[in-house]
Amino acid sequence: xxxxxxxxxxxxxxxxxxxxxxxxxxxxxxxxxxxxxxxxxxxxxxxxxxxxxxxxxxxxxxxxxxxxxxxxxxxxxxxxxxxxxxxxxxxxxxxxxxxxxxxxxxxxxxxxxxxxxxxxxxxxxxxxxxxxxxxxxxxxxxxxxxxxxxxxxxxxxxxxxxxxxxxxxxxxxxxxxxxxxxxxxxxxxxxxxxxxxxxxxxxxxxxxxxxxxxxxxxxxxxxxxxxxxxxxxxxxxxxxxxxxxxxxxxxxxxxxxxxxxxxxxxxxxxxxxxxxxxxxxxxxxxxx
Amino acid sequence: xxxxxxxxxxxxxxxxxxxxxxxxxxxxxxxxxxxxxxxxxxxxxxxxxxxxxxxxxxxxxxxxxxxxxxxxxxxxxxxxxxxxxxxxxxxxxxxxxxxxxxxxxxxxxxxxxxxxxxxxxxxxxxxxxxxxxxxxxxxxxxxxxxxxxxxxxxxxxxxxxxxxxxxxxxxxxxxxxxxxxxxxxxxxxxxxxxxxxxxxxxxxxxxxxxxxxxxxxxxxxxxxxxxxxxxxxxxxxxxxxxxxxxxxxxxxxxxxxxxxxxxxxxxxxxxxxxxxxxxxxxxxxxxx
DNA sequence: CTTGGAATGGAATGTATGTCTCATTTTTTA
DNA sequence: TAAAAAATGAGACATACATTCCATTCCAAG
Numbered sequence: 001x002x003x004x005x006x007x008x009x010x011x012x013x014x015x016x017x018x019x020x021x022x023x024x025x026x027x028x029x030x031x032x033x034x035x036x037x038x039x040x041x042x043x044x045x046x047x048x049x050x051x052x053x054x055x056x057x058x059x060x061x062x063x064x065x066x067x068x069x070x071x072x073x074x075x076x077x078x079x080x081x082x083x084x085x086x087x088x089x090x091x092x093x094x095x096x097x098x099x100x101x102x103x104x105x106x107x108x109x110x111x112x113x114x115x116x117x118x119x120x121x122x123x124x125x126x127x128x129x130x131x132x133x134x135x136x137x138x139x140x141x142x143x144x145x146x147x148x149x150x151x152x153x154x155x156x157x158x159x160x161x162x163x164x165x166x167x168x169x170x171x172x173x174x175x176x177x178x179x180x181x182x183x184x185x186x187x188x189x190x191x192x193x194x195x196x197x198x199x200x201x202x203x204x205x206x207x208x209x210x211x212x213x214x215x216x217x218x219x220x221x222x223x224x225x226x227x228x229x230x231x232x233x234x235x236x237x238x239x240x241x242x243x244x245x246x247x248x249x250x251x252x253x254x255x256x257x258x259x260x261x262x263x264x265x266x267x268x269x270x271x272x273x274x275x276x277x278x279x280x281x282x283x284x285x286x287x288x
Numbered sequence: 289x290x291x292x293x294x295x296x297x298x299x300x301x302x303x304x305x306x307x308x309x310x311x312x313x314x315x316x317x318x319x320x321x322x323x324x325x326x327x328x329x330x331x332x333x334x335x336x337x338x339x340x341x342x343x344x345x346x347x348x349x350x351x352x353x354x355x356x357x358x359x360x361x362x363x364x365x366x367x368x369x370x371x372x373x374x375x376x377x378x379x380x381x382x383x384x385x386x387x388x389x390x391x392x393x394x395x396x397x398x399x400x401x402x403x404x405x406x407x408x409x410x411x412x413x414x415x416x417x418x419x420x421x422x423x424x425x426x427x428x429x430x431x432x433x434x435x436x437x438x439x440x441x442x443x444x445x446x447x448x449x450x451x452x453x454x455x456x457x458x459x460x461x462x463x464x465x466x467x468x469x470x471x472x473x474x475x476x477x478x479x480x481x482x483x484x485x486x487x488x489x490x491x492x493x494x495x496x497x498x499x500x501x502x503x504x505x506x507x508x509x510x511x512x513x514x515x516x517x518x519x520x521x522x523x524x525x526x527x528x529x530x531x532x533x534x535x536x537x538x539x540x541x542x543x544x545x546x547x548x549x550x551x552x553x554x555x556x557x558x559x560x561x562x563x564x565x566x567x568x569x570x571x572x573x574x575x576x
Numbered sequence: 577c578t579t580g581g582a583a584t585g586g587a588a589t590g591t592a593t594g595t596c597t598c599a600t601t602t603t604t605t606a
Numbered sequence: 607t608a609a610a611a612a613a614t615g616a617g618a619c620a621t622a623c624a625t626t627c628c629a630t631t632c633c634a635a636g
Contacts, residue, residue, distance in 0.1 A: 065597095065615075079595080121561075125550050133407070171448060321583075368624070
């Protein structure tokens with residue numbers, strides 16, 4: 001009798017993950033209707049947590065009594081105690097993203113010590129990632145990648161705060177064996193470098209407010225040469241935006257006066273690897 | 289009569305945030321016991337979502353009937369409909385961090401198009417931030433900041449993939465008016481630069497597997513000169529770890545062969561700004 | 577101090593809920 | 607194929623529940 005097994009089995013799943021594992025484990029050996037509920041339960045755990053036995057049974061297309069039997073098969077003494085597990089899951093599962101961030105920020109603002117600073121930067125980075133993940137325009141991404149994939153040489157243009165991103169792009173392009181040229185201010189030969197760029201090339205330009213004048217100037221020059229520009233910047237009023245064929249607006253959160261780079265980095269990497277993939281694909285097609 | 293106001297007020301709060309705002313807004317004008325419940329409800333929203341009217345009332349120290357009146361004051365027709373709002377909050381609040389990441393990763397792996405690549409990098413960055421947020425050793429952070437704050441010049445040492453982080457550190461240190469020297473390979477004068485470093489200085493060295501041989505060599509040389517090193521690396525077996533006075537283990541998630549830099553960036557910024565703060569503080573103390 | 581009205585406590589009430597029982601159907605075993 | 611066992615469906619039932627009602631207390635205005 002199933003009740004016997006239930007009472008014998010002392011290891012009643014008390015947490016959702018164990019329960020889930022138990023269900024998946026026993027799936028084969030369970031009656032049809034029970035499996036039907038089991039599937040519904042794992043697919044709609046929220047409904048189990050909040051619904052009544054009758055409503056759940058109706059949604060799953062079974063009788064309430066079957067729901068009870070399902071619970072008993074798993075070792076619970078009734079639907080109610082099974083439901084507790086589903087409720088605990090909602091209670092204990094990590095608080096929402098926003099709440100976690102709020103906690104981090106609160107610690108960062110109120111808290112003392114350097115851990116608070118660290119938390120602040122983590123929070124800023126997370127926020128930025130979260131924002132861009134929602135805001136990114138897929139069409140722009142495709143456009144930018146197509147544009148860059150066509151380029152003979154990709155010039156990477158960024159100064160000051162954006163420079164780390166540029167250097168990472170250059171590194172990644174290099175690893176992907178995509179010809180690229182990092183335009184740094186250090187060497188002092190920017191003007192000459194830029195002069196080499198032709199409309200067959202392309203530029204990734206990155207600049208955030210306050211826009212480094214050199215970046216803007218160089219972007220202007222290079223766009224006047226007919227070289228298409230993909231810009232990553234922080235506002236539609238950015239001077240970069242007017243020179244760019246495609247441009248992305250990235251809103252980076254800041255902490256302690258230093259803006260995060262995480263969102264820009266993610267976008268930069270996506271562009272880079274996207275170009276790499278696109279080149280591989282078109283390369284294949286040409287051969288075929 | 290309160291019921292009249294309730295029926296008159298058509299704008300019944302249907303979502304948790306509105307409800308919260310409404311409660312906080314009316315707090316002053318509500319009866320004592322109602323406020324008592326209101327406070328309990330905002331402090332223990334999960335209990336409201338799962339408990340029964342009786343159990344909640346007991347926890348809040350009031351009568352069940354008061355709970356009903358509270359709901360009615362807010363425009364609901366009973367406790368049950370008030371409870372719905374608290375349940376929706378749990379349902380609709382963004383799925384847990386892990387679930388969201390899983391979704392992103394699933395999209396990144398299964399999905400086509402370049403958006404998937406982007407999602408992959410965002411997921412990798414988020415994961416890294418999440419991991420380091422838990423794993424960071426606060427004592428190490430304090431030690432590292434103290435060490436660096438004492439330094440006359442902070443040398444920043446990193447190549448290849450870690451170089452963007454180094455360049456951002458150098459930028460930030462510069463903005464904070466902290467003397468620093470970025471040791472890049474480009475100029476080819478690394479050996480000479482390193483020779484200037486004394487035990488009164490300090491080094492931030494960053495290197496991940498596969499460790500750039502130049503970084504390791506330079507770290508060895510500089511540590512033999514008695515210059516203390518703060519290392520950011522990815523394993524306790526890292527050659528950097530053995531030269532370092534303080535070292536951090538940062539596990540960066542990777543996507544498409546490119547590891548995220550977000551966690552390293554956050555740590556780097558925390559170190560930098562931490563040093564800045566520490567210097568300000570000790571500066572003040574000396575004056576006082 | 578009195579009185580009107582709101583606020584509160586506590587018990588009564590009707591409903592909705594989980595659980596159980598039993599008849600019926602399906603599946604397994606001999 | 608027959609018999610036994612398991613699974614299922616559907617209704618019955620007790621209980622726990624939200625809600626309501628009424629008596630009492632508290633508070634403020636006159």
